[in-house]
Amino acid sequence: MTKYIIKRIALGLLTVFIVATLTFFLMRLVPGGPFLSEKTPSAATLKALEEKYHFNEPLSVQYRIYMENLVKGDFGVSMKRKGTTVNDIIAKGFPVSARIGGLSILISFCIGVPIGTYAAYKRGKFIDKIIMFFATCGIAVPSFVVSTILLIVFSGWLGWFPSFGLTTPLHYVMPVTALCVYPTAYISRLMRSSMLDVLGQDYMRTAKAKGVGQFSSLFKHALRNSILPVVTYLGPLLAYTVVGSFVIEKIFNIPGLGRDFISSITSRDYPVIMGTTVFLALLLVAINVVVDIVYKIIDPRIKLK
Amino acid sequence: MSETLLDIKNLRLSFFTPAGEVKALNDISIKMNKGDVLGIVGESGSGKSVTSYAVMGLTAYPGRIVGGTIDFNGHKVHEMTEKEFRKMRGKEVSIIFQDPMTSLNPVYTIGNQICESILLHDESGLPKKELKKKAKARAIELLTLVGINEPEKRLKQYPHELSGGMRQRVMIAIALACEPKLLIADEPTTALDVTIQAQILELMLELKDKIGMSIIMITHDLGVVSNMCEKIAVMYAGKIVEFGSTDEIFYNPKHEYTKGLLKSIPKLTDEEKEKLVPIEGTPVDMLNPPKGCPFAPRCKSCMKICIEKMPPYTDFSDTHYSACWLTQKEEFLKEEGNN
Amino acid sequence: MSENKNLLSFQLKTEDFEKASENEKQDLVVMRESVSFWKDGMRRLLRNKIAMVSLAVLVIIMLFAFVVPYFYPYTYKDQIRGSENLDPFEYSQEEMTRIENGESVFPHVLGTDNLGRDLAIRLMMGARVSLLVGIVASIIVLIIGSVYGAVSAYFGGFVDIIMMRIVDIIYTVPDILIIILLSVVLKHPLQSIADNVPGFDWINTIGVGLISIFIVFGLLYWVGMARMVRSQILTLKEQEYVTAARALGAGHGRIIRKHLLTNCIGTLIVITTLQIPSSIFTESFLSFLGLGVAAPMTSLGSMASDALEGITSYPHRLLAPAILISVIILTFNLFGDGLRDAFDPKLKD
Numbered sequence: 001m002t003k004y005i006i007k008r009i010a011l012g013l014l015t016v017f018i019v020a021t022l023t024f025f026l027m028r029l030v031p032g033g034p035f036l037s038e039k040t041p042s043a044a045t046l047k048a049l050e051e052k053y054h055f056n057e058p059l060s061v062q063y064r065i066y067m068e069n070l071v072k073g074d075f076g077v078s079m080k081r082k083g084t085t086v087n088d089i090i091a092k093g094f095p096v097s098a099r100i101g102g103l104s105i106l107i108s109f110c111i112g113v114p115i116g117t118y119a120a121y122k123r124g125k126f127i128d129k130i131i132m133f134f135a136t137c138g139i140a141v142p143s144f145v146v147s148t149i150l151l152i153v154f155s156g157w158l159g160w161f162p163s164f165g166l167t168t169p170l171h172y173v174m175p176v177t178a179l180c181v182y183p184t185a186y187i188s189r190l191m192r193s194s195m196l197d198v199l200g201q202d203y204m205r206t207a208k209a210k211g212v213g214q215f216s217s218l219f220k221h222a223l224r225n226s227i228l229p230v231v232t233y234l235g236p237l238l239a240y241t242v243v244g245s246f247v248i249e250k251i252f253n254i255p256g257l258g259r260d261f262i263s264s265i266t267s268r269d270y271p272v273i274m275g276t277t278v279f280l281a282l283l284l285v286a287i288n289v290v291v292d293i294v295y296k297i298i299d300p301r302i303k304l305k
Numbered sequence: 306m307s308e309t310l311l312d313i314k315n316l317r318l319s320f321f322t323p324a325g326e327v328k329a330l331n332d333i334s335i336k337m338n339k340g341d342v343l344g345i346v347g348e349s350g351s352g353k354s355v356t357s358y359a360v361m362g363l364t365a366y367p368g369r370i371v372g373g374t375i376d377f378n379g380h381k382v383h384e385m386t387e388k389e390f391r392k393m394r395g396k397e398v399s400i401i402f403q404d405p406m407t408s409l410n411p412v413y414t415i416g417n418q419i420c421e422s423i424l425l426h427d428e429s430g431l432p433k434k435e436l437k438k439k440a441k442a443r444a445i446e447l448l449t450l451v452g453i454n455e456p457e458k459r460l461k462q463y464p465h466e467l468s469g470g471m472r473q474r475v476m477i478a479i480a481l482a483c484e485p486k487l488l489i490a491d492e493p494t495t496a497l498d499v500t501i502q503a504q505i506l507e508l509m510l511e512l513k514d515k516i517g518m519s520i521i522m523i524t525h526d527l528g529v530v531s532n533m534c535e536k537i538a539v540m541y542a543g544k545i546v547e548f549g550s551t552d553e554i555f556y557n558p559k560h561e562y563t564k565g566l567l568k569s570i571p572k573l574t575d576e577e578k579e580k581l582v583p584i585e586g587t588p589v590d591m592l593n594p595p596k597g598c599p600f601a602p603r604c605k606s607c608m609k610i611c612i613e614k615m616p617p618y619t620d621f622s623d624t625h626y627s628a629c630w631l632t633q634k635e636e637f638l639k640e641e642g643n644n
Numbered sequence: 645m646s647e648n649k650n651l652l653s654f655q656l657k658t659e660d661f662e663k664a665s666e667n668e669k670q671d672l673v674v675m676r677e678s679v680s681f682w683k684d685g686m687r688r689l690l691r692n693k694i695a696m697v698s699l700a701v702l703v704i705i706m707l708f709a710f711v712v713p714y715f716y717p718y719t720y721k722d723q724i725r726g727s728e729n730l731d732p733f734e735y736s737q738e739e740m741t742r743i744e745n746g747e748s749v750f751p752h753v754l755g756t757d758n759l760g761r762d763l764a765i766r767l768m769m770g771a772r773v774s775l776l777v778g779i780v781a782s783i784i785v786l787i788i789g790s791v792y793g794a795v796s797a798y799f800g801g802f803v804d805i806i807m808m809r810i811v812d813i814i815y816t817v818p819d820i821l822i823i824i825l826l827s828v829v830l831k832h833p834l835q836s837i838a839d840n841v842p843g844f845d846w847i848n849t850i851g852v853g854l855i856s857i858f859i860v861f862g863l864l865y866w867v868g869m870a871r872m873v874r875s876q877i878l879t880l881k882e883q884e885y886v887t888a889a890r891a892l893g894a895g896h897g898r899i900i901r902k903h904l905l906t907n908c909i910g911t912l913i914v915i916t917t918l919q920i921p922s923s924i925f926t927e928s929f930l931s932f933l934g935l936g937v938a939a940p941m942t943s944l945g946s947m948a949s950d951a952l953e954g955i956t957s958y959p960h961r962l963l964a965p966a967i968l969i970s971v972i973i974l975t976f977n978l979f980g981d982g983l984r985d986a987f988d989p990k991l992k993d
Contacts, residue, residue: 015813015817136978140973144932144966148955202408203408210422214387242818273825280821281817284818298412299412607664609660609664
């Protein structure tokens with residue numbers, strides 16, 4: 001087990017290292033360096049800038065400085081927002097994004113798992129078909145479509161919810177809903193098929209033959225087995241939520257990390273792009289490592305290895 | 306004669322699939338006394354498992370009893386509700402499945418799964434804590450009974466940590482937890498090594514005497530039934546084609562299918578090198594069963610009547626009967642002569 | 645136990661006990677018509693109503709995306725002066741006078757945008773781009789993934805370990821971040837190639853954004869496919885006929901192509917079909933963020949993004965591409981599910 005954890009963390013660190021390296025060299029690939037796209041700065045400013053960002057040094061030295069800073073947790077300084085470090089931007093934006101993302105992950109689990117279980121339990125019946133119809137539609141609708149439709153209907157026509165910003169609890173309703181639709185639909189489908197698989201297993205027949213009731217056989221014997229694949233989905237779900245937050249925060253104008261990331265792309269603020277990418281990669285990889293380890297813990301079959 | 310434990314009369318059971326009605330059981334009648342060991346023999350799909358599952362109300366969707374009665378230990382099984390079944394299952398009748406590898410829930414410990422069965426059917430009304438203690442003690446007792454060493458340690462283990470033979474012993478322990486009147490063993494040794502097979506069978510016979518239960522042994526292995534069973538039902542395509550005591554079936558088989566089965570098992574005692582005779586052909590399509598004898602297309606001595614009409618049962622002794630036109634041919638010819 | 649029925653009640657005749665001929669016996673064996681894998685699968689697919697309806701919808705959308713634009717009186721980049729911001733079926737002043745003069749003017753079915761471009765044709769072109777991205781990206785994924793997976797599984801051992809470790813690492817790399825990064829970075833080099841290297845000006849027509857999407861799919865998205873193919877081949881290569889082929893002197897390439905990949909073709913088709921909607925999903929998302937196709941070319945995602953500003957006054961401009969993209973993804977998903985049920989029921993997740 002310890003060996004596995006160490007191996008898994010090592011692989012995770014390797015991934016982050018690769019992403020960081022890739023980010024660095026990709027950014028240096030941009031012809032003429034990152035300053036060219038700006039309004040031609042004076043030679044002096046350019047020189048000062050180059051020195052500040054170490055562009056006058058050879059690439060290997062730049063890479064070393066960049067890596068050293070990363071290890072120290074220093075993601076650099078924004079080029080467009082004067083005087084702001086990337087760390088500041090992350091510290092300000094991430095909690096906002098994490099609140100929305102965390103809330104939507106929680107909600108999609110709390111709705112998706114029971115719905116999927118219920119559909120599996122009622123397999124082939126009308127209610128199962130209805131649930132699966134909506135779930136299939138749910139995974140076909142991109143989050144920007146959901147959010148814009150919500151915006152048109154609930155903010156534009158009905159005026160129930162505020163459309164922009166994130167100041168009151170009411171502000172959370174639409175972005176979180178928009179972010180939830182896809183994962184909720186996906187989890188219910190996953191849960192249903194996993195549940196159906198488990199319900200057909202021999203040990204479910206054993207439970208029935210023992211005289212275990214339907215309720216208890218569903219919740220004691222089936223749920224714990226069938227929820228395992230759903231737990232592994234947590235990793236991809238988190239990635240989806242991070243990416244979804246880019247869109248949601250842009251549409252609802254929420255001051256989160258996603259919006260900062262997208263605006264840094266459009267304004268070519270390279271240190272912010274690089275810093276945010278590495279930070280998000282670190283986050284995703286870390287969560288994936290945790291999910292993998294948790295999975296091994298709750299599935300006793302793999303415990304000994 | 307001792308008391309009747311199980312009486313199945315003219316049982317008919319069908320699976321209603323999208324492709325049509327599959328008549329899985331066709332007019333099945335079986336009678337078992339307390340303490341009997343009955344063997345049900347037949348190839349895959351002949352309805353042996355379906356018969357025994359029907360006794361426990363375990364018939365899988367979309368199967369349904371369409372006719373006949375099942376009386377078991379004073380219950381009218383064919384009329385029971387799911388709630389009544391739940392009380393009976395595991396307490397009065399238990400089952401061991403074919404594959405011990407998949408029949409235990411992988412995420413719970415052995416102890417948990419044995420105790421579950423005990424706790425479910427406990428009627429002592431003790432407080433929870435004491436009940437659990439009692440269940441644990443009983444579980445240890447059961448594990449010792451089925452010949453598992455270090456039972457206390459095993460209780461905390463998960464199924465994947467045990468070998469196949471061990472798991473089947475655990476399955477037997479679970480089945481015996483409430484000392485059932487009837488134990489159904491659905492090919493309990495098919496998935497096990499040959500050496501383990503013998504141990505498990507011996508264990509079952511031993512426990513049968515200790516607890517005083519009856520056993521239905523479902524198998525396609527004639528060797529197993531010859532050792533264990535007093536009575537044998539030979540099934541083919543959802544029908545009992547021959548029923549009799551072990552001696553009658555082995556030394557005086559009447560149905561062509563039974564004869565074929567016996568010829569297809571190797572005998573070590575034979576002096577000459579006797580050739581094994583396989584039964585040619587494949588079982589019938591249960592979706593479109595023939596109107597005559599289902600075995601007719603594969604039967605070496607098939608007659609015109611076999612294709613046209615289902616043969617009636619002929620009694621040879623109190624315990625021995627079969628359904629084959631051949632056995633009636635002579636009788637018929639005699640009667641014809643008289644007329 | 646059994647009722648010994650009176651034999652005469654059966655009204656038997658002596659002939660009944662004559663031995664039946666082989667032919668009579670054979671008639672009893674109702675053989676179901678033996679059908680090939682493909683025929684059987686096709687039959688199941690054709691019987692699946694949802695899949696067939698989805699296919700019909702897809703065909704209609706494809707007609708609109710690939711054929712109708714050639715006959716359409718407007719083009720996606722023509723900016724019609726004086727026809728800016730028209731509502732659906734509204735005519736501009738100029739067009740009204742032309743109609744009064746007896747000319748026939750084709751209506752702007754979905755109106756026009758703020759630059760006076762007809763939205764209906766833009767929607768068709770957007771659908772074309774989305775479909776192309778989905779299909780081309782999936783083919784890229786199919787080719788790279790199946791070859792990689794097949795080679796890894798076929799050679800096994802050390803090769804397999806190394807190749808699968810690479811897959812593991814790529815799998816954990818957060819792909820969408822890399823996609824965003826690459827499409828930012830690749831824009832410039834691709835642009836300069838398109839402008840300076842002769843013979844590469846086609847890049848401009850397709851758009852730099854699209855090319856980078858394809859590159860990224862080629863770099864990252866094939867790992868899922870590779871894993872799937874590998875596990876299939878691992879079981880297939882143990883089959884006797886592979887040993888037989890090897891004994892007959894078939895080379896590695898031939899065995900992989902002829903014997904292994906052809907035998908998991910059902911799985912390949914199903915995964916590829918299900919890959920299409922997810923590629924479309926990603927493309928629309930990137931385009932929505934402004935990282936996809938370059939103007940004046942459009943895609944459904946960028947149309948939705950463009951319409952975001954006027955969301956309160958012109959909701960239909962947003963709803964049209966939004967609904968279309970959802971319908972495309974939904975129908976591909978449903979059709980893919982149908983294919984899976986028909987050709988590879990084991991794959992059912």
